[in-house]
Amino acid sequence: MARYIGPSCKLCRREAVKLFLKGERCYTDKCSFDRRPYPPGQHGQRRMKFTEYGIRLREKQKVRRIYGMLERQFRAYFDRADRTKGVTGEQFLGLLERRLDSVAYRLGFAWTRADGRQLVRHRHVQVNGKTVNIPSFLVKPGDVVSIKERSKNKVRVQGALEGVERRGVPEWLELDKEKVAGTIKTMPNREEITLPIQEQLIVEFYSR
Secondary structure, three states, X not given: OOOOOOOHHHHHHHHOOOOOOOHHHHHOOOOHHHHOOOXXXXXXOOOOOOOHHHXXXXXXXXXXXXXXXXXXXXXXXXXHHHOOOOOHHHHHHHHHHOEHHHHHHHOOOOOOHHHHXXXXXXXXXXXXXXXXXXXXXXXXXXXXXXXXXXHOOOHHHHHHHHOHXXXXXXXXXXXXXXXXXXXXXXOOOHHHOOOOOOHHHHHHHHOO
């Protein structure tokens, strides 16, 4: 499957907000966004005026980049949320948060969602004791997400767990740091998704 393999820091600068795509580096003074908080390119420091369409497009692109997805899959999640009862924008974000790669990141098993996706792909993650290597797998309340016994002492996993207090674990998840496992307590609520997202703009973009 195609995926973006270019510089991550340029994405933060393009969207004018820190997306925490580089993990630990984003918390240090080496962060490119902190040093150059303007869009990349020779015209990056010019003042830009966005149309109504442009504002909605940039919001959609920002969220797509946060979760590391291509347009076709991203749109499929929106269509699914649109068919679900409830507020479309909140249902949409809930689906994105319940992806296994995102849950692995939220529990502190990985520094970034991209790292979480790689952990899942390389068969280091289990759901209810069974290995799952599909990053888009949707967890549900009661599921237990854990790292395989032989993978728990990996440097990348232990390093990410050391920084989990700084990032925090959302209330809809419960982390057992010693067992390197987490339980899905409830569905994620909008209030617990603290990302700088205006989901209504995405709804308006796809509903135009």
